[in-house]
Amino acid sequence: xxxxxxxxxxxxxxxxxxxxxxYRNVKILExxxxxxLLFVSMLGALIAAVGCQVNERRIRDIVRDEMSSAMKRMAxxxxxxxxxxxxxxxxxxxxFVSGQIGINQNTGVLENKDxxxxxxxxxxxxxxxxxxxxxxxxxxxxTTVYLxxxxxxxxxxxxxxxxxxxxxxxxxxxxxxxxxxxxxRIEISAIAYKSKKE
Numbered sequence: 001x002x003x004x005x006x007x008x009x010x011x012x013x014x015x016x017x018x019x020x021x022x023y024r025n026v027k028i029l030e031x032x033x034x035x036x037l038l039f040v041s042m043l044g045a046l047i048a049a050v051g052c053q054v055n056e057r058r059i060r061d062i063v064r065d066e067m068s069s070a071m072k073r074m075a076x077x078x079x080x081x082x083x084x085x086x087x088x089x090x091x092x093x094x095x096f097v098s099g100q101i102g103i104n105q106n107t108g109v110l111e112n113k114d115x116x117x118x119x120x121x122x123x124x125x126x127x128x129x130x131x132x133x134x135x136x137x138x139x140x141x142x143t144t145v146y147l148x149x150x151x152x153x154x155x156x157x158x159x160x161x162x163x164x165x166x167x168x169x170x171x172x173x174x175x176x177x178x179x180x181x182x183x184x185r186i187e188i189s190a191i192a193y194k195s196k197k198e
Contacts, residue, residue: 072091073089074091075090076089076090076095076129076133078132079105079128080105080125086098093195094191094193095130095135095192096190096191097190097191098189099146099189100129100188101122101125102121102125102184105125110184112183115152115185115186116159118184118185118186119156119159122184122186123188127163139192140170140190140191141171142191143188143189143191145172145173145186146174146177146180147175147176147185148179148185150174150176153174170190
């Protein structure tokens with residue numbers, strides 16, 4: 001008995017012959033499981049278009065190429081950064097925003113006269129990056145808040161809540177850290193996702 005996955009639609013499983021349609025369906029299922037169901041409908045169309053003779057490696061190459069073209073990466077550079085990193089990276093419909101501290105984008109100075117001012121500036125910076133890339137706060141799916149002092153948690157919460165839509169708050173982790181760049185008291189990073197609207 002031949003083993004499953006030998007790239008030939010004429011192989012058999014037990015005593016039952018496998019026809020072209022069954023072979024296609026099995027290959028779609030195998031690759032869908034590996035790729036977490038990404039592009040499974042596209043894959044089915046591709047296999048139908050190229051026929052049964054294409055081997056599994058070629059199918060994987062086609063899927064990889066399609067995923068790669070759909071997930072172009074672009075650095076977002078129109079915000080102040082305090083090191084060798086991009087303020088954000090856009091990957092397909094995802095936007096990954098680097099941690100934002102309370103840097104005034106016009107002066108490059110940390111707005112740290114009090115914790116409230118610093119928190120608002122951090123969030124303003126985050127919202128500015130979102131707006132400049134065609135996103136808004138409703139597209140944010142998760143944030144991470146870094147606090148120098150966890151005692152500021154309640155104050156941060158009161159300000160943070162005003163920047164997001166009630167009932168549609170992003171997922172969030174908040175942690176206390178030993179120190180932050182420029183001796184900041186708060187830093188906030190985010191991941192946003194925007195569905196194609198056409």
